[in-house]
Amino acid sequence: MAQPPTQSGERAHSHSFGADILSQMDSLSASHSVAEEAIALDVEECSSPEPEDASSSSDDDSSDDATIRQFSMINSYRRPSYVNPGARSTAIFSSSVPDHGYLSKKERAAVRDEERSLLRDNHIIPPKHPRRGSEGLPTTGLSKRLSMAGLRKVRSAADEEAAFGGDDESTEQSALLRGNPDLPYGGLDTPKTIQKTWDDAVAAGKINTTWQRESKVLLKSSGPMILTFLLQYSLPVASIFTVGHIGKTELGAVSLASMTASITGYAVYQGLATSLDTLCAQAYGSGRPHLVGLQLQRMLYFLWLITIPICLIWLFGTNLLSQIVPEKETARLAGLYLKVLIAGAPGYAAFEAGKRYVQAQGLFSVNMYILLICAPLNAFMNYYFVWVLEWGFVGAPIAVVITENLLPLLLFLYVRFIDGYQCWGGFDRRALKNWTPMIKLALPGLVMVLAEFLAFEILVLSASWLGPTELATQSVLGSITGITFQIPFPMSVAASTRIANLIGATLATPAKTAAKVAMVFAVIVGIGNLLFLSLLRNVIPRAFTPDEEVIGMVAKLLPLCAAFQLFDALATNCNGILRGLGRQEIGGYVGLFAYYIVGLPISFGLGFGAKWGLYGLWSGPALALGVVAAIEGVFIWKTSWERAVEDAKRRNAAA
Incomplete structure (x- = not known):
C-alpha cells in the first residue's frame, strides 16, 4: 500500500499494536454475520440475474469448495492484507479470509504447490527431478520436449486449475x-x-518441516513485501530529503503537516477502508463477483463524503496549528502544505478503497507494480519542483498531490486492461443504499488506527515545543528509524501468514519451527539495523539536511535509536507470531500497557519534567519496545501449539 509523501518518519517510534487490537475487536463470527447480511441484502435487491461471467465464477467457486478438506492448507490460507498508516506499518488481517476457501486460482495453486512440496520433503512422494541412472540412451532436446514429461511440463495453468477445481475422475493417462x-x-x-x-x-x-525450508519460505515470502514497503516509504522520505535541504524550519513544517494530515485524514481513510477486507472477500467468495465492485462503490462514496470535513480542517490548518505550535512560521508553512494536499485527498481515498478491491481477488502484486512507477517518479518530481523549477517549499506538496492522484489512475488502468475487471459490474444505484454493514465494520478500524496515531504522533507536537532544531531532528530520526522498520515488519507479515497456514492445517510442530526461524531472523535483522545506525551515525543525517546543528543532534541521538532496534525487530515478529496463532488480543493488551502506561508517561516525564529534551521523548518508545518484546516473547515461549491447533479447528467449525 502506497504511502503519501506527506507522512514523514515521525511515526517511526509507533508500533503495530493498534492493528492487533483491531483484529480482536470484531470477532470472527460478528464480522462474518455483518458481511453476510450485506451480501444477502444486495442479492435480494438485485432485480436481474448476474451476467454470465459471474455465474461461471460461481460455478468455479462451487468446485473450489469441494476441494476444501479438514487438513488442507486452503482452510487456513491467509491473504497478506495490510494497511500502512505511516512509518510504522500496521497489519490488519481480514478476519473473514482465514476461515473460508475464498481464494483465487493463483492462490489455490500456491496452496497446492506448498502441500506438494511438503509431501516431497517428507519423502511421501518422489522428488520433483528424479535421479536418472546411466542406463538407457541419452535423450535429445527434441525427444525431451516430445516426451510425456515434457508435454506435461508445458501443460497450461488453466488446464491444471481445471483439474484442481474438482475433476477427480482418473483418466487412462493419469x-x-x-x-x-x-x-x-x-x-x-x-x-x-x-x-x-x-x-x-x-x-x-x-x-514435518526443517529450519532450512522455513528460512527459504520466509525469505521468499517477505522479499517482495520488503521491496514494496521500502518503495512506499520512499514516498514520504522523498519530501523529507528535498525540503530538509531548504532549512530546518521547513523540515519541521513538513513533519508537523504530515502529523496533522495523518491524524485528520489519511488514518481516517485507512481505518474506514479496512471494512472492505471483510466485505470484498465475502462478496468474492459468495459466487457473485460483481458484488465486490458494488462494495467498492459504496466505500468510494463514503470516503468522498468524509473528505468534505477533512478538507475543511486542512483549509484552516494554519489557524488551528498556530494555536498549538509556538513557532508561527512553522505553523504557517505547515498550513500551506495542508491546503495544497486538499487536491490529492479524493485520489488517496480512491486508492485506499481500490487496493482492497484487487486484494479480494488475490491480486497482491499490483501494489508493487504501481509503486515501481510512482516511487521514482515521486522522488524526481520532488527534486524537480523544489530545486529545478525553484518553487521551494510548496513544490513538495504539489508532488504529493500528483502522486496521490496518479496512484488510483494506474490502479484503474491495471484493473481495466490487465486483471481484476471481472469483478466490476458497472455503476449501480444500490451503492447508495445498505451502508449500515459497511459502517459497522469500518468504525472499529477507524478507532484503532486513530488510537495508534494519537498515541505516538503526538510526540511530534511535543518536539515542536522544544524548538525548531529539535523538531527538525525529530523529523530526521523518525524517517531513519522508519526506513529500518521496513525490513522486520514485512517479515512479520510473512511469518504470520506461514504460521497461520500451518496451524490451520493442524501442523503444530512445523508451525513452532516456523516461529523459531522467524525469531532468529528478527535477531539478525535487529542486529543489522543496530550496526547500520551506529556505524553511520555521522553520515546518515547529512542526507536529510545541511544544517550542522541538526546533524550534530541527530548523530548524538542515533545511538539511542540503534539501541532499541533489536527490541523493535523482536517485538514486531512477536506480534506477527501472535497473529498467526490467532491470539491478537495478547498483542493488543500488551501494546496498550507498554505504549500508553509505560512509554508515553516516560517520554513526557523525562522529556519535559527531567529536561532531557529529545533524549527523554525517545526513551519512552525505546523502553516500551523492550516491554513488548519481553512480555510477548515469554507468552509465545509458554504457548501450547497443540492447543492453538485445536482453537483453529473450533474457529473453522464455527465459521
Whole structure:
C-alpha cells in the first residue's frame, strides 16, 4: 500500500499494536454475520440475474469448495492484507479470509504447490527431478520436449486449475503416470493424488518441516513485501530529503503537516477502508463477483463524503496549528502544505478503497507494480519542483498531490486492461443504499488506527515545543528509524501468514519451527539495523539536511535509536507470531500497557519534567519496545501449539 509523501518518519517510534487490537475487536463470527447480511441484502435487491461471467465464477467457486478438506492448507490460507498508516506499518488481517476457501486460482495453486512440496520433503512422494541412472540412451532436446514429461511440463495453468477445481475422475493417462520414475514427483502430483496423500499424511502425523525450508519460505515470502514497503516509504522520505535541504524550519513544517494530515485524514481513510477486507472477500467468495465492485462503490462514496470535513480542517490548518505550535512560521508553512494536499485527498481515498478491491481477488502484486512507477517518479518530481523549477517549499506538496492522484489512475488502468475487471459490474444505484454493514465494520478500524496515531504522533507536537532544531531532528530520526522498520515488519507479515497456514492445517510442530526461524531472523535483522545506525551515525543525517546543528543532534541521538532496534525487530515478529496463532488480543493488551502506561508517561516525564529534551521523548518508545518484546516473547515461549491447533479447528467449525 502506497504511502503519501506527506507522512514523514515521525511515526517511526509507533508500533503495530493498534492493528492487533483491531483484529480482536470484531470477532470472527460478528464480522462474518455483518458481511453476510450485506451480501444477502444486495442479492435480494438485485432485480436481474448476474451476467454470465459471474455465474461461471460461481460455478468455479462451487468446485473450489469441494476441494476444501479438514487438513488442507486452503482452510487456513491467509491473504497478506495490510494497511500502512505511516512509518510504522500496521497489519490488519481480514478476519473473514482465514476461515473460508475464498481464494483465487493463483492462490489455490500456491496452496497446492506448498502441500506438494511438503509431501516431497517428507519423502511421501518422489522428488520433483528424479535421479536418472546411466542406463538407457541419452535423450535429445527434441525427444525431451516430445516426451510425456515434457508435454506435461508445458501443460497450461488453466488446464491444471481445471483439474484442481474438482475433476477427480482418473483418466487412462493419469493411471499410466502413477509411479512413473521418469516423471516429476513420480507422476504422483495430480490434484486428486495430492489431496488424498496430504490428508492421510497429516492425519498420520507424518508432515514435518526443517529450519532450512522455513528460512527459504520466509525469505521468499517477505522479499517482495520488503521491496514494496521500502518503495512506499520512499514516498514520504522523498519530501523529507528535498525540503530538509531548504532549512530546518521547513523540515519541521513538513513533519508537523504530515502529523496533522495523518491524524485528520489519511488514518481516517485507512481505518474506514479496512471494512472492505471483510466485505470484498465475502462478496468474492459468495459466487457473485460483481458484488465486490458494488462494495467498492459504496466505500468510494463514503470516503468522498468524509473528505468534505477533512478538507475543511486542512483549509484552516494554519489557524488551528498556530494555536498549538509556538513557532508561527512553522505553523504557517505547515498550513500551506495542508491546503495544497486538499487536491490529492479524493485520489488517496480512491486508492485506499481500490487496493482492497484487487486484494479480494488475490491480486497482491499490483501494489508493487504501481509503486515501481510512482516511487521514482515521486522522488524526481520532488527534486524537480523544489530545486529545478525553484518553487521551494510548496513544490513538495504539489508532488504529493500528483502522486496521490496518479496512484488510483494506474490502479484503474491495471484493473481495466490487465486483471481484476471481472469483478466490476458497472455503476449501480444500490451503492447508495445498505451502508449500515459497511459502517459497522469500518468504525472499529477507524478507532484503532486513530488510537495508534494519537498515541505516538503526538510526540511530534511535543518536539515542536522544544524548538525548531529539535523538531527538525525529530523529523530526521523518525524517517531513519522508519526506513529500518521496513525490513522486520514485512517479515512479520510473512511469518504470520506461514504460521497461520500451518496451524490451520493442524501442523503444530512445523508451525513452532516456523516461529523459531522467524525469531532468529528478527535477531539478525535487529542486529543489522543496530550496526547500520551506529556505524553511520555521522553520515546518515547529512542526507536529510545541511544544517550542522541538526546533524550534530541527530548523530548524538542515533545511538539511542540503534539501541532499541533489536527490541523493535523482536517485538514486531512477536506480534506477527501472535497473529498467526490467532491470539491478537495478547498483542493488543500488551501494546496498550507498554505504549500508553509505560512509554508515553516516560517520554513526557523525562522529556519535559527531567529536561532531557529529545533524549527523554525517545526513551519512552525505546523502553516500551523492550516491554513488548519481553512480555510477548515469554507468552509465545509458554504457548501450547497443540492447543492453538485445536482453537483453529473450533474457529473453522464455527465459521
